[in-house]
């Protein structure tokens with residue numbers, strides 16, 4: 205019998221290619237229709253056996269995050285242990301590339317990676333579906349971090365259906381030093397009343413993707429043509445994010461001057477994702493964006509990439 209000593213799991217950050225939001229439900233969540241794409245900026249979690257659940261964080265934003273039960277990675281491990289009914293512990297080493305509160309679901313990726321890592325370490329034997337249910341309890345973006353690639357999210361954004369996608373897309377990400385809190389961005393959207401009077405909660409048949417901006421993205425992804433995808437990018441939260449952080453208007457304008465095909469605020473922001481034609485074009489846009497000095501960091505990434513997956517499994521006999 206070979207027992208698992210250590211499990212290394214990697215989960216991606218995301219950009220939202222489209223996002224439509226409607227008036228909040230009674231639980232405060234806004235019904236969403238969004239198309240996610242997982243991109244090549246990763247969170248790594250290594251889980252090892254330990255008495256308790258403990259966390260150590262390295263990398264981008266490590267100093268700004270709690271390592272106790274407020275951290276989504278710790279909450280994921282605790283929820284899994286509770287569900288599986290065991291008493292095992294784990295020491296988690298989290299290495300972050302995704303900036304905190306960037307609209308790229310870094311915390312959600314940490315939770316998804318931890319679910320997979322502890323599931324393997326403890327041999328809980330929960331299926332992918334049960335893990336997806338736990339993921340949805342942890343946060344609206346966590347189920348997508350398990351699935352990765354390109355997918356449509358409805359409900360709170362947590363009901364995931366994979367979307368067929370061809371080709372690789374080259375993105376330039378313009379990041380900001382200071383993050384934006386997701387609830388504040390949704391509150392600002394409420395204040396701006398974007399859906400009134402013409403935007404009630406969607407009816408079932410309204411979610412017909414062929415009649416929504418998401419439908420345009422879904423066909424663009426099949427066509428593997430970034431020029432077509434560029435025309436379909438859209439985010440209802442952009443107006444709220446720009447209202448809270450007017451400098452984002454300058455970032456969006458800079459992506460246009462830099463020659464990007466199109467750009468959009470990712471999720472609740474403040475990261476701006478600019479779409480380019482190919483790797484050389486991305487390098488050129490990134491260079492111009494860096495010299496424009498409107499972002500704290502500029503990164504070139506590609507998507508789609510897979511969701512949370514085991515990279516290494518170290519066992520002993």
Ligand SMILES: C[C@](O)(CO)[C@H](O)COP(=O)(O)OP(=O)(O)OC[C@H]1O[C@@H](n2ccc(N)nc2=O)[C@H](O)[C@@H]1O
Pocket residue numbers: 220223228232233234235236238307309312342343344345346359360361386387390471472
């Ligand atoms: C903006 C997105 O990133 C788009 O992908 C997500 O909707 C946010 O997902 P998330 O950060 O995992 O969200 P959660 O941790 O579940 O929720 C944080 C807070 O965001 C707001 N929230 C989130 C999702 C949603 N559909 N409606 C909301 O109003 C709520 O105030 C909620 O209390």
Ligand SMILES: Nc1ncnc2c1ncn2[C@@H]1O[C@H](COP(=O)(O)OP(=O)(O)OP(=O)(O)O)[C@@H](O)[C@H]1O
Pocket residue numbers: 269274275276277303304305306307308309310311312314315345384386471472473
């Ligand atoms: N492991 C974690 N990594 C990042 N943030 C965490 C983590 N655990 C808890 N948090 C809290 O969650 C907040 C949002 O984190 P995150 O980095 O996922 O934001 P985000 O990328 O804007 O999320 P989303 O795109 O899902 O709205 C942070 O401000 C932080 O206080």
